[in-house]
Amino acid sequence: MTSWLEKQVPKIVLAPSFFGILIFVYGFIAWTAWVSFTKSKLLPKYDLVGTIQYDRLFASPRWDTAFENMFVFGGLFITIAMILGLLLAILLDQKIRTEGAIRTIYLYPMALSLIVTGTAWKWILNPGLGLQATIQSWGFESFTFDWLINPDKAIYAVTLAGVWQASGFVMALFLAGLRSVDSEIIKAAQVDGIPNYRIYSSIILPSMAPIFMSAFIVLAHLAIKSFDLVIALTGGGPGYATDLPATYMYTMAFSRGDVGQAASSAMIMMAVVFAIVVPYLYSELRAKNDG
Amino acid sequence: MTDNSTYAPSSRQWQTIALRFGLYAILLLFALYYLMPLFVMITTSLKSLDEIRTGSLIALPRDVTFEAWRVAWSGACTGIKCEGLSPYFWNSVQLAVPAVVISTMIGALNGYVIAQWRFKGANIIFSLMLFGCFIPFQVVLLPMAKMLGLLNIAGTIPGLIFVHVIYGIGFTTLFFRNYYVSISQELVKAAKIDGAGFFRIFWSIFLPLSLPIIVVTVIWQFTQIWNDFLFGVSFSQAGTQPVTVALNNIVNSTTGVKAYNVDMAAAIIAGLPTLLVYIFAGKYFIRGLTAGSVKG
Numbered sequence: 047m048t049s050w051l052e053k054q055v056p057k058i059v060l061a062p063s064f065f066g067i068l069i070f071v072y073g074f075i076a077w078t079a080w081v082s083f084t085k086s087k088l089l090p091k092y093d094l095v096g097t098i099q100y101d102r103l104f105a106s107p108r109w110d111t112a113f114e115n116m117f118v119f120g121g122l123f124i125t126i127a128m129i130l131g132l133l134l135a136i137l138l139d140q141k142i143r144t145e146g147a148i149r150t151i152y153l154y155p156m157a158l159s160l161i162v163t164g165t166a167w168k169w170i171l172n173p174g175l176g177l178q179a180t181i182q183s184w185g186f187e188s189f190t191f192d193w194l195i196n197p198d199k200a201i202y203a204v205t206l207a208g209v210w211q212a213s214g215f216v217m218a219l220f221l222a223g224l225r226s227v228d229s230e231i232i233k234a235a236q237v238d239g240i241p242n243y244r245i246y247s248s249i250i251l252p253s254m255a256p257i258f259m260s261a262f263i264v265l266a267h268l269a270i271k272s273f274d275l276v277i278a279l280t281g282g283g284p285g286y287a288t289d290l291p292a293t294y295m296y297t298m299a300f301s302r303g304d305v306g307q308a309a310s311s312a313m314i315m316m317a318v319v320f321a322i323v324v325p326y327l328y329s330e331l332r333a334k335n336d337g
Numbered sequence: 338m339t340d341n342s343t344y345a346p347s348s349r350q351w352q353t354i355a356l357r358f359g360l361y362a363i364l365l366l367f368a369l370y371y372l373m374p375l376f377v378m379i380t381t382s383l384k385s386l387d388e389i390r391t392g393s394l395i396a397l398p399r400d401v402t403f404e405a406w407r408v409a410w411s412g413a414c415t416g417i418k419c420e421g422l423s424p425y426f427w428n429s430v431q432l433a434v435p436a437v438v439i440s441t442m443i444g445a446l447n448g449y450v451i452a453q454w455r456f457k458g459a460n461i462i463f464s465l466m467l468f469g470c471f472i473p474f475q476v477v478l479l480p481m482a483k484m485l486g487l488l489n490i491a492g493t494i495p496g497l498i499f500v501h502v503i504y505g506i507g508f509t510t511l512f513f514r515n516y517y518v519s520i521s522q523e524l525v526k527a528a529k530i531d532g533a534g535f536f537r538i539f540w541s542i543f544l545p546l547s548l549p550i551i552v553v554t555v556i557w558q559f560t561q562i563w564n565d566f567l568f569g570v571s572f573s574q575a576g577t578q579p580v581t582v583a584l585n586n587i588v589n590s591t592t593g594v595k596a597y598n599v600d601m602a603a604a605i606i607a608g609l610p611t612l613l614v615y616i617f618a619g620k621y622f623i624r625g626l627t628a629g630s631v632k633g
Contacts, residue, residue, distance in 0.1 A: 059446050060446075060447055074481065077479075078476050150616075154616075159581050170377055175390065175597070291475075299478055299479055312476040315475055324468075327467065327468060
């Protein structure tokens with residue numbers, strides 16, 4: 047009896063977390079999914095009525111903006127952060143003497159809360175006293191940099207701050223990847239007189255494909271979940287020009303009291319994350335089990 | 338670049354020097370780009386409002402004053418109350434410390450089970466946990482708000498601790514599992530033959546080996562929880578808000594004159610704990626960041 051119990055100890059230890067995750071992740075997702083198919087308004091209702099919440103969602107111009115912004119912001123944010131991160135990693139990989147210090151400087155924004163980042167950039171980008179005013183005071187009177195208050199440009203301000211925060215992290219990922227490439231191969235290529243840019247483009251970068259994937263996943267995930275940055279930088283404005291699905295969901299859930307809309311918009315976010323993360327996790331886990 | 342052999346040695350050296358110079362110049366330029374916001378935050382926080390209105394964004398303060406810091410810490414208004422960031426700063430401390438400790442302990446035990454005491458289904462449980470790390474938390478906000486109400490901890494700090502522990506377990510388990518999986522299973526087998534049990538082996542063999550991963554996990558969890566805004570703003574009420582929520586309230590709901598210097602001082606105060614962790618334990622911070630994303 048005791049030995050049977052002893053054998054069960056590992057399972058007993060894991061059980062609370064297992065049931066916790068089962069309820070608070072999967073059960074809650076199921077709850078939200080269910081409610082997204084009901085008429086819920088101020089309070090959740092549980093009679094299924096079909097897709098009316100989704101119909102309302104896609105008929106709403108505000109959701110249109112938020113959904114589109116996710117792709118504009120996400121696309122730009124991921125692309126720019128990847129290019130910048132890769133560029134900085136390659137530059138830093140040239141036996142730079144002060145590498146440690148430079149790396150520390152490039153990466154520190156990642157330690158900050160997005161609320162802090164948003165607050166800082168909100169001040170820098172405010173046209174009245176910030177960067178625009180400063181450059182105008184240097185004599186460039188016609189210089190304008192009003193992204194923050196321009197509804198057509200405000201989403202780029204969010205991108206700018208997001209890239210500032212995350213690009214150093216991408217740099218660190220790529221730098222680790224560059225360092226993990228077999229140095230013997232690189233040496234052999236150098237001995238053969240292959241120019242540096244060819245070594246990068248034909249040997250090093252292709253072998254880093256998994257790291258590109260990881261960086262993409264992490265950045266995409268950050269982009270879809272971005273909430274804090276928009277709240278702190280623009281509050282979703284001007285108007286709702288910089289709304290993202292995450293802020294739309296929050297507004298519906300906690301300020302508008304529209305549970306149905308909140309649930310359905312959350313499910314769309316979930317679906318987008320699913321589409322990106324599931325194939326990745328699947329291949330990761332399969333690779334691990336195989337080797 | 339195409340034909341190196343035709344260059345005379347001296348001109349090649351010049352070329353190398355010029356290239357190195359350009360390289361350092363670019364790296365320096367980017368360093369300035371990353372440092373500029375921090376520089377602007379610090380200098381702005383040390384200026385008076387008059388100086389901010391008349392001076393330039395990137396000028397150094399003429400008369401250094403710590404008044405904005407005092408107001409940010411103990412006088413700035415977050416909504417109706419005007420007691421600065423300090424009470425909320427302590428809320429964050431009271432919230433982060435237990436949440437970090439509990440989620441790290443659970444993660445260590447989970448990782449130990451999954452890596453070393455494999456049983457049928459353990460891998461599926463691990464996959465389920467791993468996936469839980471990736472969900473957009475918006476999808477659990479509504480039912481969690483209800484659940485916290487049912488448990489009678491809605492709007493309290495214990496409620497927030499609970500939420501952070503639940504959604505932190507996935508990552509902490511991942512960290513410890515990946516660390517313990519590289520330790521040979523022979524160790525457990527040998528200890529079992531010597532009559533040591535599950536907890537004994539964990540306590541006297543695995544825990545002493547775990548210092549690096551404990552540091553990585555604690556730093557990761559602390560940064561996540563301290564910097565969290567979504568859970569903080571969704572599940573707290575006046576008086577129990579964490580520092581990020583209070584900062585946002587100070588910045589976005591001040592009526593009357595906008596005190597940019599106070600905003601910046603408040604932002605630095607809110608960011609300081611994680612920044613200090615980064616400066617003093619950057620190596621472990623980076624390891625945590627890359628742990629989930631770089632294989633091996």
